[in-house]
Amino acid sequence: xQTVTQSQPEMSVQEAETVTLSCTYDTSESDxxxxxxxxxxxxxxxxxxxxxxxxxxxxxxxxxxxxxxxxAKSFSLKISDSQLGDAAMYFCxxxxxxxxxxxxxxxxxxxxx
Amino acid sequence: ETGVTQSPTHLIKxxxxxxxxRCSSQSGHNTVSWYQQALGQGPQFIFQYYREEExxxxxxxxxxxxLQFPNYSSELNVNALELDDSALYLxxxxxxxxxxxxxxxxxxxxLLVL
Numbered sequence: 001x002q003t004v005t006q007s008q009p010e011m012s013v014q015e016a017e018t019v020t021l022s023c024t025y026d027t028s029e030s031d032x033x034x035x036x037x038x039x040x041x042x043x044x045x046x047x048x049x050x051x052x053x054x055x056x057x058x059x060x061x062x063x064x065x066x067x068x069x070x071x072a073k074s075f076s077l078k079i080s081d082s083q084l085g086d087a088a089m090y091f092c093x094x095x096x097x098x099x100x101x102x103x104x105x106x107x108x109x110x111x112x113x
Numbered sequence: 114e115t116g117v118t119q120s121p122t123h124l125i126k127x128x129x130x131x132x133x134x135r136c137s138s139q140s141g142h143n144t145v146s147w148y149q150q151a152l153g154q155g156p157q158f159i160f161q162y163y164r165e166e167e168x169x170x171x172x173x174x175x176x177x178x179x180l181q182f183p184n185y186s187s188e189l190n191v192n193a194l195e196l197d198d199s200a201l202y203l204x205x206x207x208x209x210x211x212x213x214x215x216x217x218x219x220x221x222x223x224l225l226v227l
Contacts (some may be wrong), residue, residue: 004155035215045156045203045218091155098169099146099209101216103155 002027004094006104013082014112020067021077021107023092032096034068036077038088039106048090051075079109087111115140117206117219125225126194134189134222138206144168145187146216147179150201162187163209191224199226 003026013019025034036048051059051068058066063083067076079086092104118137126132138145144163148156158171162181176192185206191198201223205216 033215037218043201043221043223045205045221047215047217050215095214095216099144099161099163099207099214100158100169100171101146101148101156101205102158105155 002029002094002096002102004092004102004104006092006107008107009105010108010110012110012112013079015082015084017082018078018080019082019109021079021090021092021109023075023077023104025073025075025092025094027073027094027096029096032094034066034075035093035095035101036064036066037091037093038086039091040088045091049077053096082111084111084113117204117217119202119204119219119222121222122220123223123225125227127227128194128196130194130226131190131192132194132224134191134202134204134224136187136189136204136206136219138185138187139217142206142208142217143185144207144209144214145181145185146205146207147187147189148203148205149173150203150221151197152200156203159189168209194226196226199224 032053034051063080089106094102146161147159150156160170161168165181180188201221203221205218207214207216
């Protein structure tokens with residue numbers, strides 16, 4: 001079975017500061033993908049960043065970057081220069097061995113002005 | 114490029130009724146996946162459709178069924194609705210076959226069963 005664990009139900013950050021969201025996962029697959037999606041109150045699930053497990057280099061998308069530790073099965077998301085629009089529920093997601101996505105329970109991020 | 118769309122946005126049904134939710138995939142995509150998101154939870158995989166056939170199913174009973182049409186749009190049908198079926202239903206489209214199979218989500222349909 002594949003599992004994703006997000007141990008931080010809620011996090012808060014000051015505008016312009018940096019925050020890191022944690023995620024651990026478990027899979028027996030050797031080839032898999034990891035994602036962070038955000039879901040603002042509008043409910044639309046939006047892709048933030050994608051990481052292929054075979055790539056050692058950590059993915060980066062503008063202010064968003066990941067720290068992928070394959071041996072530890074850890075996949076954290078760092079948001080730099082946080083903006084009010086970053087406030088949302090963030091889901092860590094695993095895709096491996098099949099096409100289905102396995103979601104964590106989410107971390108609610110609040111950005112304080 | 115057209116994104117993923119879903120209809121309706123909201124729906125209220127009573128227990129025992131049947132419901133059909135619709136999803137149009139992003140242009141160029143050939144696969145649609147459906148997820149159920151209960152309040153305060155992460156989405157749970159219901160099933161996926163590829164080339165008009167079911168291509169994987171999660172732990173949902175047979176009263177959850179689906180279709181995919183030649184234009185790659187899809188329907189999710191739920192029979193004999195139960196109160197616990199109240200949730201946000203998300204569909205996601207992707208292109209299966211290139212190795213880059215990221216799923217892109219629609220805005221969801223909020224279903225309330227009374």
